[in-house]
Amino acid sequence: MKISSSAFAHNQKIPSQYTCDGANINPPLTISDLPQNAQSLVLIINDPDAPAGDWVHWLVWNINPQTKEIKENSVPPGATEGITSSGIAGYGGPCPPSGEHRYFFKVYALDTKLNLMTEADKRELLQTMDEHVLDSAELIGLYSR
Numbered sequence: 120m121k122i123s124s125s126a127f128a129h130n131q132k133i134p135s136q137y138t139c140d141g142a143n144i145n146p147p148l149t150i151s152d153l154p155q156n157a158q159s160l161v162l163i164i165n166d167p168d169a170p171a172g173d174w175v176h177w178l179v180w181n182i183n184p185q186t187k188e189i190k191e192n193s194v195p196p197g198a199t200e201g202i203t204s205s206g207i208a209g210y211g212g213p214c215p216p217s218g219e220h221r222y223f224f225k226v227y228a229l230d231t232k233l234n235l236m237t238e239a240d241k242r243e244l245l246q247t248m249d250e251h252v253l254d255s256a257e258l259i260g261l262y263s264r
Contacts, residue, residue: 120254121151122226126191133222133260139214140264144192145177150226154253157184157228161248163241166213168220175204175241176211176222180233180248201239208237219263228253 126146127133135141150160160182166174178201179194186195194200200208213222229251235244 120153120226120228120256121149122224122256122258123149123151124224124258124260125149127260130259131261133213133262135262138212138262141212142192143210143212145189145210145212146260147191148189148224148226148258150187150189150256153184154228156230157253159229159232160184160186161227161229161233161244162189163225163227163244164210164222165225165241166215166220166222168215168218169204170216171204173204173241176213177203177209178239178241178244180235180244184228199235199237201235201237201241201244203240213260213262215262215264217264219261222260222262224258224260225255226257227255 137146162179164177182195182198205211
C-alpha cells in the first residue's frame, strides 16, 4: 500500500499553500496498491513534534476503497471528517509555532466500514479501527515557519 502527493515528496517541504501561511487547503494525495478485500480507508494527518504533544490536523474515515486520489481542497464523497486538535472537523494545515515539524499523512485500509459519530477524535477513531487494519502507508511532509 502506498500514499504519495504530487505537491511534495516523502520527507520534503510541504508547499505553503497547504498550511496556515497559505490557503490552508489539503494537498492532493494519491493512494495505491490497496488490499483487494479493503472495505474502507482512513486518513490521519498529525504532527508529533507539536509543543503540546501529538497535534491532529485531519481525520477522515469511511473513504471508499475505490478512491485512488483525494483531490486538493476536497473531502472524498461519502467520507466522514472527525474532530481535530483544533476542536473542529475538517482539514487544518501545518502551522508550527517555530522550527521544523514533521507531518505524518497516514492511510489505513480496513476490513470494515466504521460506525463512528462525527464528533469522534483520534483516540476514538484508533480504538474503533483497532483489529480491522489490513494494511497502512505513510507519507511525511516537513514544514517550518
